[in-house]
Amino acid sequence: MTRSVFRFWLPLGFTLLVSAFLILPVLLSVLAGVTLNWQRGPAGGLTFRWVAEVWGLYADTVLRTLLLAGATAIADLLLGLPLAYVLARHPSRKARLMEELIMLPVAVPGLATALALIILYGGWQSLRGGSVFILIGHVLFTLPFMVRSVLAVLAALDIRTLEEGAASLGAGPWRRLLTVVLPNARPGILAGALMVVTLSVGEFNMTWMLHTPLTKTLPVGLADAYASMRLEIASAYTVVFLLMIVPLLVLMQKAAAAASGGR
Amino acid sequence: MxxxxxxxxxxxxxxxxxxxxxxxxxxxxxxxxxxxxxxxxxxxxxxxxxxxxxxxxxxxxxxxxxxxxxxxxxxxxxxxxxxxxxxxxxxxxxxxxxxxxxxxxxxxxxxxxxxxxxxxxxxxxxxxxxxxxxxxxxxxxxxxxxxxxxxxxxxxxxxxxxxxxxxxxxxxxxxxxxxxxxxxxxxxxxxxxxxxxxxxxxxxxxxxxxxxxxxxxxxxxxxxxxxxxxxxxxxxxxxxxxxxxFVGLMNRIRGTLSGDGVRCPGGIVPLAAAGPSHRPAGARRPGDGAPVEIQFRPEDAVVAAPGQGHVRGTVTASFFLGDRVRILVEGVGTTPLTVETGGRIDPLTDATLAAGAPIELRIQSAPLAPEGEA
Missing domain, CATH: 3.40.50.300 (P-loop containing nucleotide triphosphate hydrolases)
Known part of the structure; x- marks a missing residue:
């Protein structure tokens, strides 16, 4: 069987072209990060010196970023799970409205949200200067993703009827929560948590406004490196960033597939 | 089980x-x-x-x-x-x-x-x-x-x-x-x-x-x-x-009480058809000329030989359902009736069940109700 030009080769070529368009800048940046001297090009020799230097300069930033992402995920779980559960149990117009409302921080530019936070909490010095301030911003921005992810799974399951089934067999509220609601919401919780961690690690707009020189995160440090250091170090920073974010993205894909495709 | x-x-x-x-x-x-x-x-x-x-x-x-x-x-x-x-x-x-x-x-x-x-x-x-x-x-x-x-x-x-x-x-x-x-x-x-x-x-x-x-x-x-x-x-x-x-098909024929029967456009249904057990308890028998309604289920009527039926109408359609044949009849009451007959009859070839054919029905039991009620 011969493969038709129009039905196979053309779409394949187009796909490859788009992929190249998306990935080429990233690849070049990575290459720059491991090149001894970008003026002379890769032919002049490759090195991990710049990556090591970035690690030396920004290790605390990496750690803070990870801790922030973890804390964001935990806070989102504590706030988002009950919220998603309530919304799933009471699918009314008001619930829809509430869902839209928590999406607002995503639609509004991060800078505007950050400004609003500074106006609200700025006078509170101990808060303004710490990482918790950034955490508040990240939770505000990522919470809707957690809620939506869990809500989608709960709604598809018709959690209300499942709980009624459990109740008819004698299960009280806590037992229903532990044996029926949470186990069945797990794919949504997992997908939501990975999404939230990924968003938190990569968030720049809001964090840039909220940070202090002592509370930089990875993307802010990246901007810092681009602005103040040689190109190779800034590019090496990209390598570090990718090493952290790509595994998260892959896990997220898998979790999303598990959540939508059933067990 | x-x-x-x-x-x-x-x-x-x-x-x-x-x-x-x-x-x-x-x-x-x-x-x-x-x-x-x-x-x-x-x-x-x-x-x-x-x-x-x-x-x-x-x-x-x-x-x-x-x-x-x-x-x-x-x-x-x-x-x-x-x-x-x-x-x-x-x-x-x-x-x-x-x-x-x-x-x-x-x-x-x-x-x-x-x-x-x-x-x-x-x-x-x-x-x-x-x-x-x-x-x-x-x-x-x-x-x-x-x-x-x-x-x-x-x-x-x-x-x-x-x-x-x-x-x-x-x-x-x-x-x-x-x-x-x-x-x-x-x-x-x-x-x-x-x-x-x-x-x-x-x-x-x-x-x-x-x-x-x-x-x-x-x-x-x-x-x-x-x-x-x-x-x-x-x-x-x-x-x-x-x-x-809601629980099944019900035929209704409106008519007036006359003597021992109910006069309707298709003929006279004898009151005997409305067995005593079907009369609402304590109901008084209305006088002659009173408007009344007869109700019966499709299986309570049978197709009669010419001259043997209570009422006469015209077949509008008939459907072979496998175990029985459903016949729609008009001209008896104000609304079309649905009756059913068993046996091996093929409405596609049997001329007596073709649309437009005259048909006579005997109604075997039917409760009587003053018009507008029930």
Whole structure:
């Protein structure tokens, strides 16, 4: 069987072209990060010196970023799970409205949200200067993703009827929560948590406004490196960033597939 | 069912619904004040169109919903109105089955037993017994999403009856299945309910299902009970036009009383046809010339030889249904009649049943009602 030009080769070529368009800048940046001297090009020799230097300069930033992402995920779980559960149990117009409302921080530019936070909490010095301030911003921005992810799974399951089934067999509220609601919401919780961690690690707009020189995160440090250091170090920073974010993205894909495709 | 389940020690429960109404928060009154007695051990079918309040009533009895203030639900005389479903010891089968997708078939059936605190080995034995009874033993370790609709239904039934509930509630359990499977499972559920001897409440919008399964049938409309009776009573002595039409086809001929018959456009139906048992109790016989209405089911009329019939009309259409032939007749009353005849007649070749052919009917039994009533 011969493969038709129009039905196979053309779409394949187009796909490859788009992929190249998306990935080429990233690849070049990575290459720059491991090149001894970008003026002379890769032919002049490759090195991990710049990556090591970035690690030396920004290790605390990496750690803070990870801790922030973890804390964001935990806070989102504590706030988002009950919220998603309530919304799933009471699918009314008001619930829809509430869902839209928590999406607002995503639609509004991060800078505007950050400004609003500074106006609200700025006078509170101990808060303004710490990482918790950034955490508040990240939770505000990522919470809707957690809620939506869990809500989608709960709604598809018709959690209300499942709980009624459990109740008819004698299960009280806590037992229903532990044996029926949470186990069945797990794919949504997992997908939501990975999404939230990924968003938190990569968030720049809001964090840039909220940070202090002592509370930089990875993307802010990246901007810092681009602005103040040689190109190779800034590019090496990209390598570090990718090493952290790509595994998260892959896990997220898998979790999303598990959540939508059933067990 | 596969194994013969012996009658269980659980004594059946009598249920009393007293003045229960239900108004939803948005102001919709789903159920008007209803009083109802469910006898111990009987299967009561709640029948009605969607939105008639039958599911609301079931949910009140189940404990999934609570009546407006003033209403009471009594289980064997004990007021359970305030108890949630998990403390009423009922079993329930949901229209969507509500099986737990995070558990295997066996774990689903064991769920209620675990809550009762049954020892693991007894639990396993009971689960096996239930699965065998529902003939799904080979599916014990399957995940729920690997089951067909009919298999899910069996698991749902096994799960509901495993803890030996005092009352079994079934909310349109067969609606999601195709016709053939529905018929087969209907027979099985009937045998199961008789074998268990548990009081059961069966909600359905399918009159055939209600009549086949119910010891008594409650017909509901617009949040009220229209009639309570045995399937025979509901079908042959409907309490009103709504019930008559909902549980089957009802023919109506309007006419005037004259002597021993009712004069209508197609002829005279002798009053003898309206047997005494079908006369509403205590009803006075109206005088001559009074407008009256005759009602009869399609199977209460037979096609008569020329000159032998009570009334004469014209065939408008006839349909071969396999076991019988359905004939639409006009010219007898103001609206077309539907009658049925058995036997091996092919309406496509039989000229006497062709559209436009004259036809004579004998009406064998028909209740008489003053016009406008019933």
């Amino acid at each position: 596969g194994g013969q389940p012996e009658r269980r020690t659980q004594t059946p429960l009598a249920i009393r619904v007293e003045g229960c109404a239900r108004t939803f928060p948005d102001g919709v009154r789903a159920l008007d004040r209803v009083d109802l007695d469910i006898r111990a051990g009987e299967t009561l079918a709640l029948l009605g169109p969607s939105g008639c309040g039958k599911t609301t009533l079931l949910r009140l009895i189940a404990g999934l919903d609570h009546p407006d203030p003033g209403g009471r639900i009594l289980f064997d005389g004990e007021d359970v109105t305030a108890l949630p479903i998990e403390r009423r010891r009922v079993g329930m089968v949901f229209q969507s089955y509500a099986l737990f997708p995070n558990m295997s078939v066996a774990a689903n059936v064991a769920y209620g037993l675990k809550i009762q605190g049954m020892a693991p080995d007894m639990r396993r034995a009971r689960v096996t017994e239930m699965l065998e009874m529902m003939r799904i033993a080979p599916l014990a370790d399957r995940a729920i999403d690997q089951l067909s609709g009919g298999q899910r239904q069996r698991v749902a039934l096994a799960r509901a009856i495993a803890p030996r509930p005092r009352l079994l509630l079934l909310d349109e359990p067969l609606t999601a299945l195709d016709a053939k499977l529905r018929d087969a499972l209907r027979v099985e559920i009937d045998q199961l309910l008789r074998a268990l001897g548990t009081t059961a409440l069966y909600v359905t919008h399918d009159q055939a299902e209600a009549m086949a399964l119910g010891d008594r049938v409650v017909v509901m409309t617009h949040g009220r009970i229209a009639q309570i009776g045995t399937p025979y009573e509901i079908y042959h002595r409907p309490a009103g036009r709504f019930v008559a039409d």
